[in-house]
Amino acid sequence: YWYVDDYVDLTQKQKEVFDAYLNDWLDWHRREELPQYVAQLEEIKAEIVKDQMRIGRLLSHRDDVQAHWQTLRARVVPDIVSMAPMMESEQIASLFEALEERNLEDLNDLEERSQKPKEPGDRWVKRSVDRLENWIGQLTDDQQQVFEGLSERYRPNREHWIDYRRVYQKQLKALFETPDRGDVFEAELTALLLNPEQFRSDTLKANIEANTAIWLESLSKINALLTDKQRDRLVLEINDQIKDLQNVQENG
Secondary structure (H helix, E strand, C coil), rough: CCCCCHCCCHHHHHHHHHHHHHHHHHHHHHHHHHHHHHHHHHHHHHHHHHCCCHHHHHHHHHHHHHHHHHHHHHHHHHHHHHHHHCCCCCHHHHHHHHHHHHHHHEEEHHHHHHHCCHHHHHHHHHHHHHHHHHHHHCCCHHHHHHHHHHHCCCCHHHHHHHHHHHHHHHHHHHHHCCCCHHHHHHHHHHHHHCHHHHHHCCHHHHHHHHHHHHHHHHHHHHHCCCCCHHHHHHHHHHHHHHHHHHHHHHHC
């Protein structure tokens, strides 16, 4: 309950119901989804070994990952909706207070960062380099330059994410504050949980697309600059991920 407990204290009865659903989700995920993740990682590994990873393939893999997420969401949402009427008014109030507290913390952090001279593009370069070095080891100067050359196209987006969360949470709070817990409530809650993206602003959506494009472009360019040592390490890292997933499949 480590994540749920950050936002709401469940009663014993709610914990029992949640436990039953969680076990079902994990069993389904292990049986139905993990084999697909393994298959995609095997495909990615083969394309890296054969030096076939290009923008088109990266986009395809990005779409596959998004499809996995949609499948997961579609599986768990009906159960979450069925649990929602069990929530008491105090729990609902506590939930949205905790969510807004997180929003305010993020806004304060954003304000503190804005006082520092470092440009958002510079922070994007550092994050990108750190992420990639976890997979291939230290970047060469030419590879570092790939990120620096694309950094001017990076669009700061954190404030827009916070705005989006607040708009979405406002919709959820308004629904939970209605006395109805019947079919209409369940239908509206299902729609909100299955499609929160509908509340993203046009700016946020445009920034996501732009930032995704430069990230994929950077990966494509880095792939063309991989040393043999880096490529070997990347394959080993992917193999470790595959083994971990297979271990979960077999042992739970």
